[in-house]
Amino acid sequence: MNGAFIEATALTKVYQRGREQIRALDHVSFEIRRGEFVAITGPSGAGKTTLLSLIGCMDAPTSGTLKISGREVQGLSERERTRLRREEIGFVFQHFGLIPTLTVAENVALPALFAHRNGATRLDELLARVGLTQRRAHRPHELSGGEMQRVSVARALVNQPKLILADEPTGNLDSATGESIIALFQQLNRDGMTIVVVTHNAAMSAAARRQMVLRDGRIVEAQGE
Amino acid sequence: MTWLALSSNEWRRRPLRQGVTTAGVAIAVAAMFSLLTFHDGYRDGVRNEIERLGAHVLVVPKGCPYDAASIALHGANWPCYLKSNYLQEVAGTTGVASAAPAFMAALAAADGAPVVFVGIDERMLALRPGWKFDGAFPRRPGEVLAGAEAARLRHWRVGDQVALPELSATGTISGILNATHGADDSFLYTRLQDAQQWFQHRGELTHILVRLKDANLLEPTVAALRGCDAGMDMNVVPLAHLFRTIQRLANSTRLLLGSVAMIALLLAATGVSNAVLMSVTARTREIGVLRAVGASRGHVFGLIWLETMQICVAGGIIGVLLAFAGSHGVESWLRSGLPFAPSDALIRWDWLTAGLCLGGAALLGSFAALLPASRAAGLAPLEAMREGAKT
Numbered sequence: 364m365n366g367a368f369i370e371a372t373a374l375t376k377v378y379q380r381g382r383e384q385i386r387a388l389d390h391v392s393f394e395i396r397r398g399e400f401v402a403i404t405g406p407s408g409a410g411k412t413t414l415l416s417l418i419g420c421m422d423a424p425t426s427g428t429l430k431i432s433g434r435e436v437q438g439l440s441e442r443e444r445t446r447l448r449r450e451e452i453g454f455v456f457q458h459f460g461l462i463p464t465l466t467v468a469e470n471v472a473l474p475a476l477f478a479h480r481n482g483a484t485r486l487d488e489l490l491a492r493v494g495l496t497q498r499r500a501h502r503p504h505e506l507s508g509g510e511m512q513r514v515s516v517a518r519a520l521v522n523q524p525k526l527i528l529a530d531e532p533t534g535n536l537d538s539a540t541g542e543s544i545i546a547l548f549q550q551l552n553r554d555g556m557t558i559v560v561v562t563h564n565a566a567m568s569a570a571a572r573r574q575m576v577l578r579d580g581r582i583v584e585a586q587g588e
Numbered sequence: 589m590t591w592l593a594l595s596s597n598e599w600r601r602r603p604l605r606q607g608v609t610t611a612g613v614a615i616a617v618a619a620m621f622s623l624l625t626f627h628d629g630y631r632d633g634v635r636n637e638i639e640r641l642g643a644h645v646l647v648v649p650k651g652c653p654y655d656a657a658s659i660a661l662h663g664a665n666w667p668c669y670l671k672s673n674y675l676q677e678v679a680g681t682t683g684v685a686s687a688a689p690a691f692m693a694a695l696a697a698a699d700g701a702p703v704v705f706v707g708i709d710e711r712m713l714a715l716r717p718g719w720k721f722d723g724a725f726p727r728r729p730g731e732v733l734a735g736a737e738a739a740r741l742r743h744w745r746v747g748d749q750v751a752l753p754e755l756s757a758t759g760t761i762s763g764i765l766n767a768t769h770g771a772d773d774s775f776l777y778t779r780l781q782d783a784q785q786w787f788q789h790r791g792e793l794t795h796i797l798v799r800l801k802d803a804n805l806l807e808p809t810v811a812a813l814r815g816c817d818a819g820m821d822m823n824v825v826p827l828a829h830l831f832r833t834i835q836r837l838a839n840s841t842r843l844l845l846g847s848v849a850m851i852a853l854l855l856a857a858t859g860v861s862n863a864v865l866m867s868v869t870a871r872t873r874e875i876g877v878l879r880a881v882g883a884s885r886g887h888v889f890g891l892i893w894l895e896t897m898q899i900c901v902a903g904g905i906i907g908v909l910l911a912f913a914g915s916h917g918v919e920s921w922l923r924s925g926l927p928f929a930p931s932d933a934l935i936r937w938d939w940l941t942a943g944l945c946l947g948g949a950a951l952l953g954s955f956a957a958l959l960p961a962s963r964a965a966g967l968a969p970l971e972a973m974r975e976g977a978k979t
Contacts (some may be wrong), residue, residue, distance in 0.1 A: 421880060421970040442884060449882025457971075460877035464597040465589075472589040477882040482589060518881065 367430070368526065368557055369395040369418060374427035376413050387413040389580035390427065395559060397525070400552040402571035403561045409577040411561040412530055418559060419452055419528045420444040432525070449478050457531035458564025459511040468499040471517045478522050489517040493547065509540035516547060527551065528546040529560040533567055545570045593828040595894035598867055613903025613949060616856040618911035619849040621919050621945045625935045627842055633930030634834050638827045640770045641770050642715035643688075643797035644806060645813065646825040646873060647678055653825040654833070660795050662771050662931060663704030664694050668793035676816040678796050681816055683809030685801040688712040691783040692794045695754035703753045704775045707783025716798050722746050722793060723763030726779050731762035737773040739764045752776070755786055771931050841925065853952060857902070860956040864896050869965045875964050876972030889965035896957035904949025908942045
């Protein structure tokens, strides 16, 4: 594998809730190399989603450093963070995050619109890859949960990112459907995609090549490669 | 996927709310379009009507000069009369080039529409150089010069012997006026003596139309007319003053209507802003997702701005078409409230005004979009997704 793609050093995130300070992440350090499939697990409130948000440039750390592709995220402007998110990262959400009034094809092409790219060129390939070619003109309410999550995955891939971040991608799916999403993630990883997934799903965690267990904002266990 | 398609999503999601908001803009723009076209139409209508009279000064019996002017311009019965011998005094006043006497009376036809007879003599031709007619000017007893519309309605031709409508008399159509697009088209012009006889007002006139040698000498000539022996028994109405006074009266109506239209526009802008703001609040999570998948603050601002513009421009187009389609009704309503309404169309299609109204609607949209678009663009992606998950 290649060198560190994501490098966190003493990453800390503190939220202020009224007078109370919540230390969501507490001096977390780790590296993720290109092409890795990492599952972040742990109990609710452990800081998993906070960590994913920081890696996804959706939030800024309180202290510590986070490097993605060699660039320090905290030194980037809002505009640069948006560009990084748009060009290098694809998101998959537990609740899919699809626009209900858009068709499958339109939802998949949406990030390409923001990147000023022609999403139509990759659309057929992506829909075929997630097995939704026949559903391209359907709207989200006409799809099953598994199909919606596949649309979400196709959307995450449209701008050819280097990293997929998934927050509980099987959280809203039954186990059979969840397995098909896990298989899809494994296939993407075999094709070279770096994947970081926050999950409670043991099967998803087992499918990842490496597991990080978070508790009270700290990494308490790391397994795998 | 295009920006236009993405920004038109709210129409699919909440068609009723979008429709009601658009209707608010349409009503405001319709009011503005009607008001602006009315302003131009009214001014041009009054000016054309006064110019068609061909006179600088109107001499009428004592009483309200504006009522008298309105009767002279549109045709109706007069409440009082001038003595015919005033004509000589008027014609002899310094600065007067020509003075044309007129006797006007109106009879109600079976359908309720008035039949207006105007007795004149050849001096009227000096005031109406634009008049063109087939046949001849009425010079013999019983001869009638019919307005274009009056002749068309009754299928009269030059030389026809006709029963004069609503009068127990017959006449000969000596001539038919070419269309003037004014009140003249519906008048029946006869010899002055015939009109005085038919309506039993021998030796009396309803008004005298006066043309000056020099229009710049209006004030001294009007003063001289008021100072002549007959001056105490007649009103001397300078038509330029009449035009200004009517415009002033209309302006006060316009100001009132303009205020209402402006308030309607402000309310529409507030309504649009509020509706889009509600839509942004309802879509907080969705906006968070858009930011997560790569939309910048500028993209989100542009998206909400485009949504607002769609409402306002659609409202503008509908409003302008609505105003034009309903112009007859609006015109009737305006006529009922105006102190003086010209017979010309008050509201008519005007591309410049239509463009102005659409531009105004777009400007309204830009202002209305500022708050919701700024609010949407200011949402941090993570906060938006968390906030949206709560709602």
